[in-house]
Each structure stands twice: as structure tokens, then as C-alpha cells.
Amino acid sequence: MLDSNRLRRLEQMPLWDFALAFYADPEVERACLALQDAGGVDVCELLLHGWLYVHGLEALPDALAEQRQSREAWQREVTQVLRHLRRSLKPEALNSDSIAALRKTIQKAELQAERENLQRWQSWALEVVAFEGRLKNAAPRSQDVAKWLQDSLYLAQLDKECVDTSGARESVSQAFQVLATRLDRFEVPR
Template sequence: MSELDLDGPLWRFALEFYALPSVAEACLTLQDEAQVDVIQLLAAIYAVLILEQPLSAEDVAELGRQTTEWRAATVLPLREIRRVLKPPRDGFPEERRRLREKVKAAELLAEQIQLAMAEQWLDGRVAKLGPPAPEVFALFLKDDTAGQPRNERAISTAVSALGIAMDVIIRNRSNAEPLDGQ
């Protein structure tokens, strides 16, 4: 396997998309309420918007297989440590804050690596005709939370916010000047 491009087009897209209004909150809601792997979801959105090659159900499953081990071994444990360090506790608040910031930076790097893995997989896949974006979202929202309650209203609101953000990207691309100035 070749070296990963940590600052590749998918990473730059993810930063741009995540910075749009309501996207960060929507992604965190889907992560917490529906156990969505936001990195995989961003890769799927990138495939729709930038590559214009929506992922099929088989593609989503394969993307999961390509990144699940990394996510389970790095992203999720770092996220858990960061969350444990968040609430204020007695003793050592400055040290706890500094450690939390370092863990947060490591978690972000782990997510950046996962995005680069996803991009490498996207670059090597044979594109097939996939479903429209709303159906791609549904592939990530399977209810496999093992009886844990889900806030369906929050999930629906988050999906709507992502749809609006995707429309913003589409409008911005259609209003952009062609690269050659014509």
C-alpha cells in the first residue's frame, strides 16, 4: 500500500464542509445519536459532491471494512479518553486540560489518517452508479444501537442540516468561475 496523503483533496473538502453552518453540530449528533462514523459519512458526501460518484450499499460496506480496524484501534479509544478528561474534576485542572488538548490533537490526526485511508480507497475503487444522497445517508443510519434510545428528531434535523450544506457546496460550485477563465 502506498503512503497516505494526509492533506489530500478529501481532507481539504472535509475541513471546508465541516466549517459550514450547522455541519459540525449535525455530524456530532449523528455520531452520538446514531453511532455514525462521521469520517466514512464525509467520504461518502465527498464521493457524491466532488467525485460525482455516489457510493452504493456495497461501497459503503467495503469502505467500512477498509477503515473499521483503524477506527476501532485509534480514533474511538482516543475519543473516549478525551471525553473522560472533559468534565471538571478536583485536582490538577491545568494538567488535565493540557493532556486533553494533546489527546484531542492525536484524535484529530487519527481521523485525518482515516480520511486519507478512505481517499486512497475511493481513488482505487471501480465507480458504480450509486443512489442519490438521501439514500446514501440512509445507509449510515441503520438502527443497530442494540436497544439504546435514539433521538430520531435530532437525527432527522442533522440529516437535513447536512443536506442544506451539500446544497451550498453544489450552488457554490455552479456559481464558480471556470478554472480557465472562460
């Protein structure tokens, strides 16, 4: 049975608010971007797991797998397209004010796409009818939070697939450690 106090606190801190507060830490931002670029991690899903974690909850794997397909499609078809466009315009933006303004507009659209994705994750997690089938009380974790987070994202295969010549494995491992440390210290507003 889910702890109703945990659910109430979860409802009082929207995922977007958590994401803004957590991501405001420059180390968290760097870690998220390293995981996104070197490990192919969906930062929105990563933030979902962090949000649930600080409230003592976690997503059930089967329910998560279903939603993940929908969220991955959104990321692939919307967010990643905007991100690619924004990044590809960066060199031109250095020499053109109009391209710089366009790039800034695209960056705002990319942020809005991320916010929409987070809102959809939140709706999925908080849908009252489905609470029992989507979330569970998390066991206290005094051990390796970084490994739990990596496993939650189904990235066990990441350790096998990262090419060490580029330092990707070490970068990914360090990023998970940074996030684990920050999650353990994150203070949920009361």
C-alpha cells in the same frame, strides 16, 4: 462508465480539504456530532459520502462494505479510544492546567487519527485500478438527499432502533436534513 471530469475534479480536491471546508460550518459540525453521538454514525464515512456527492459520484455498496470493516476497526481501536479519553478528562481539565494540556494533546492525536482515516478512505476511492468497481456516477438528486445519505450509511435500521424518549430520532433526522441542505449548497472550488 465513470465520468472522467468528475474523477479529475475529485482528485483535485482531497477528502481532507473537503472535510475541513464542509465541517467549518457550525451547523455541519453540530449535525455530525449529533449523528456520531445519537446515531453511532462514523463521521469520516459520512464525509466520504459528502465528498463523493458534491462531485457527482457515489460508492458502490458491495465495495463500500468491504472497506467499511477496515475503517470501522480503525475508528474503534484508535479514534474512539482517543475520543473517550479526551472526553473523560474534561472535568479534571477544568481544575488542572497540566490535565488541560494533556487533553489538548489527546485532542490533536484524535484529529490526526481522523485525518488518517480520511486519507485511507480517499486512497480507497481513488485507487485507479479499482475505479470501476468502487464508484459510479451518481444520478441527479432533486429529491430527498437526507434519505439518500442515510441509506448510503446503511442506517435504514436507525429509524427503527432510535429511542424517541431521548429525542434521538428527531435529532438524527434533523442532522441529516442539515447536512443535505449544506451538501446541496456546497461549492466545489474550480
